[in-house]
Amino acid sequence: MIAAAKMHIPHVRHTLVARSNLFKLLDDGMDAKMTLVFAPSGYGKTTVLSEWVKQRDKLVAWVSLGKQDDNWVIFWSAIIASIQHRVNDFGGSVRPLLSEGPSASSASMEPAMVELLNELNRLDHELVIMVDDYHLVTTPAIQKSMSYLLEYLPAHIHLYIASRNDLPFPTARLLAKGEMRRITIEQLRFRPEEVSEFFRVTTELMLSAEQLNMLYDQTEGWISGLRLASISLKRSGNVAESIRQFSGRQQHISDYLLEEVIRDLPKTMRDFLLHTSVLSQMNYALCEAVTGQARGQQQLEQLEQLQLFIIPLDDQRNWYRYHHLLSDFLQAMFARTEPWLWTQANVRAAQWLESNGFVEEAAEHYLAGKQYEDVVRLIEEHLQEFLNGGKNIVIARWAMQVPESYVSHRPIVEIFCLYVMIGVGQFHNIPDRAERLRIRFEAMKDHMDADIWRATMGEIYYICGTAAYVTKDIASTADYFILGDTYSLQQSLFIIGGNNKHYSTEEFDDHLGYINDFHGAAQFLTRMMNHWRDHVNHPNATPMYASYAKLLCEWNRLEEAEDWINRIMRVDGFAPVARNLYQIGVAASRIQRAKGNSLEAARLLEQLKLKIDSPDYEIFMRKIEAEQASLAVRRGDIESARRWLENSGLSNSDEAALGKVSEQAILVRVLTACGQFEPALSLAERLYQLLTKEDRLRDRIHIIIMQCMILYLDGRIESALEKLETVLHLAEPQGYIRSFVDEGQAMAELLSIYVQSLGDKSGYSTNTSSYAPIVLQAFPVQASTSPKPHQTPNTAPLVEPLTSRELEIMSLMAEGLSNKQIALCLGITEGTTKSHINNIYGKLDVNRRVQAIKKAKELQLIS
DSSP states (O other): OHHHHHTSOOOOOOOSSOOHHHHHHHHHGGGSSEEEEEOOTTSOHHHHHHHHHHHHTOOEEEEEOOGGGOSHHHHHHHHHHHHHHHSTTTTTTTHHHHTTOOOOOSSOOOHHHHHHHHHHHHOOSOEEEEEEOGGGOOOHHHHHHHHHHHHTOOTTEEEEEEESSOOSSOOHHHHHTTOEEEEOHHHHSOOHHHHHHHHHHHOOOOOOHHHHHHHHHHHTTOHHHHHHHHHHHHTOSOHHHHHHHOOSOHHHHHHHHHHHHHHTSOHHHHHHHHHHTTOSSBOHHHHHHHHSOSOHHHHHHHHHHTTOSEEEOSTTOOOEEEOHHHHHHHHHHHHHHOHHHHHHHHHHHHHHHHHTTOHHHHHHHHHHTTOHHHHHHHHHHHHHHHHHTTOHHHHHHHHHHSOGGGTTTOHHHHHHHHHHHHHTTOOTTHHHHHHHHHHHHHTTGGGSOHHHHHHHHHHHHHHHHHHHHHTTOHHHHHHHHHHHHHHSOTTOHHHHHHTOSSOOOGGGTSGGGTOOOHHHHHHHHHHHHHHTTTOTTSTTHHHHHHHHHHHHHHTTOHHHHHHHHHHHHTSTTOOOOHHHHHHHHHHHHHHHHHTTOHHHHHHHHHHHHHHOOOTTHHHHHHHHHHHHHHHHHHHTOHHHHHHHHHHSOOOTTSOOOGGGHHHHHHHHHHHHHTTOHHHHHHHHHHHHHHHHHTTOHHHHHHHHHHHHHHHHHTTOHHHHHHHHHHHHHHHGGGTOOHHHHTTTHHHHHHHHHHHHHTTSSSOOOSTTTTHHHHHHHTSOHHHHTOOOTTSOOOOSSSSSOOOHHHHHHHHHHHTTOOHHHHHHHHTOOHHHHHHHHHHHHHHHTOSSHHHHHHHHHHTTSOO
16 A cells, blocks of 8 residues: 555645746656756645646656665666556566666666666657655665666656755766756746735735745745745734744744644644654554544544645545655654654554554664564564565664664574674674674574574574684684584575675675785685685685685786686686676786786776676776776876876875775875875875774785885885885785785885895894895896896896886787787887887897797796
C-alpha cells in the first residue's frame, strides 16, 4: 500500500490561481528530454506538476521518492513500477536484471539500463516520467545511471524532475543541445498580481494594495508562506498588526506562522498532528495505532478540509502525507516538548508497520524510538532477504546505530556489525569485540546445533582473522582465515562481502601499505596463496598475488614478480571483482615500468580502465589516472602530467588524507616535475606527518625519497643528504631497492654523493654505509656512475656517457617505438628526437638503430 502510494499523482484541489506562464514552460518540456523544477520547499513544485498533468491529460508515470529510495535497486524498481502502473506488461525484461546491481564501466552500462532503454524505445506513444523529491537520492550509482539514461533517452519519452537541489549529475551538454528545460524559484514564486488573486479567492479579507505588497515583499512570493499567512490572517483579530509582525527569512516566517496556526487548533487536533508527525505516510489505521484514539479517518479528512498542508496520496483518500514544512516543524516541536510521547509514537508506528509487513519502515521507527532490541531482531530475521535485495547500505546504517550490548547475544548481527565497522574503517574496537565473541561462542559448542555452531564459528574466525590483521599480527591472521575456511559455509558473509563491486578499504587490498614488516609479509602472503591456490577467485586471494608481486618488484626481483602476476592473470576461470582487477593491473603496470617497458606499462593502465565495472567507477578512475600521471613523469611526458594536475581536482593546500595518500603522493611527484618545489615540499611534509602518525612505513619511505629528490633538484644538497640518511636507515631492514632505483638519474647522483661523503668529517653516520652501495649497484650502469662534476669520476665503458634523456630514448627505441612515437611520448619534437638519436649513435660508435640497441644491452644500459 505504501509503495503504491508512491505512484499516485497527488490530488489537486480546485485551482486557486491560474498559472498559465508556468504551464507554458512545462509544455515546452515536451520538446526536451528533461525538465527540472528546482526550488526549496514550499514553492509549489509538486502542486504545479500535478495541476499540469490534470489539465494536459498526458500519460504520466509518477514517482514520489522517500529517504528509503536512496538505493540503486530500490530506486530503479520504483521507476519501473511506476511505468508499469501506466503501461501494461512494461519492465518484464528489466526486473530480473536489477538484481545484478549498478555498474559504471566506461565500456558498457549495467544491463538493466540498456534493457530499460530498449523497452522505452519499443513504446509506440509518448510517455512522461515524473520524479518528485529527487533531492532525497544521493547515491552516486543512481546519478551515473540517470545520466546514462538521459544520454540515450528516446525522443518520445520525457523526464520531469522536481528537486530542492540542483542535479548532482552533469547537465551542461543537455542544456547546450536544447534537450533540457529549467524552472526555478523565479518562475515558481507568485507574482504580485497572483498574490492579490490568491488572497481574493482564499479569504474574505479586504486587504489594501499596501498590505498585499507588504505580504509579497515579506514572503518574496513564497507560496507556502502566503498560504500560512492566509490561514493565520483569517483567524486574526487585528489583520494590520499581524501583517506587520511577519518578518525575517523564510524559515522564521514559516515557524512563526505555523506556531500561530497550530496554537489556534482544538487540543484533540493539535495532539493528533503532533503524534502523527512521526509518520512519512499514513492511513487511518496507522494513525489510530499511533495516537491510541479512534476516528482516524475523520481527523485526516478534517485536516484536508482545513487545508492544513496534508496531501492525499491516492484517489480513494486512504493514504496521506504531511507537507515537508509542516512535518519538519511538528516533529521538532514534538521531540522538544514531549520526548517520552515522541518515543511512544515511534514505537507504536513501528509495531503497526511490522505487523502489516512493512519491515523496513518499522525498523526506521524502532531506531527513532531507540528500541534497539527490536532493530536487532529485525536485522537478524531479515538479513539475508535485505542482502539479496541490495539493501546492504540500509542495514549497515541501522547496525552502526545499535550499541554493542544489544547485539552480543545475536552472533550473526554482531558479525555483520563488525564487518560494517571494518568497511568504514573503524578499527579500534574490532579486536576486543572479536575476541569476546570468539570466547563466548567456542564455549557454546555443546549447547547449539552442530551445523549452526560450525557455520557461526567460521564467520567468527574470519572476523578474528581480520581483527588480527588490524593489529598487524599477520601470523594469527593466516591461522584464523584458514580456520574460517575450514568451518564456514561457502556462502558466508565474509565471502559475500568480499565479492562486492565496491572500492574497498585499501588496508585490506594493498597489504604492503599497511604491513611494515616485508619479510613477515612475504611469509604470510605465500602461505595464504598456497592455501588458496585452488580458489583463485576467493576475494582475498587475488590482492595477495598482487601484493606479493609488488614485494618482489620492490626487492628488484623483476622476473619473479612478472611471473607471479602472470600466474594469476592467466589462470583458467579468473574473474575478479573490480578492486582486485585494480590491484593486479596496477602491479602489472609497475613491474613493466621497472623492466623498462613503459609503453606496455601505459597500455596495461589504459586496458584496466576499460575493465572496471563498479558503482565506485569514479574512485577507480581517479586512482588509475593518478597512476598514469606518475608514469608520465617517469617517461618524461611532463605535458600529460601537467594536464592531470589541472584536471585532478587536487591541490597542494589540501589536508593530507589517508584515503588519498596514493593520489596526493603522485601530486607531489607531478608538482616536482613541473618545478613547483615549495608546494611539493609543503604537501609532502603533511603527508609525512600523517603517515608517521598512522604507522605506514612504505608510504612514509616513498614520501621521504621524494623529499630527497625535491631538495636535490632545488640545489639543497646538504638537506637532501640528511633526508637520504634517514630513509636509508628506514629502508635497509625491509630491503627497499626499487623505490630508489625508480627515481632514476637524480637519485643515482645523490647516492653517489652520499657514498663519497661517508668517509668525510661531515658527520654522516655509517649505519647505512653498507646499504647505500647495495642500492646504488641496482641502478643501470650508466645511471649509477654518472655523477655531476663534484662527484666521483665516471667509470662507464664509454668515452662520453649517455645523458638521462638519451637513456630514456634508448629504452623507447628498444621497445620498438618510431621517432615520431618517441617524440609524442616525451613531449618533444621529432627533430629533437633525431638529434638525440644521432648523439646516441656517436657515443655508442654505431650507425644503425639495431646496432645501438645491441650495444646498449651489452653495456647493460637497458634491460
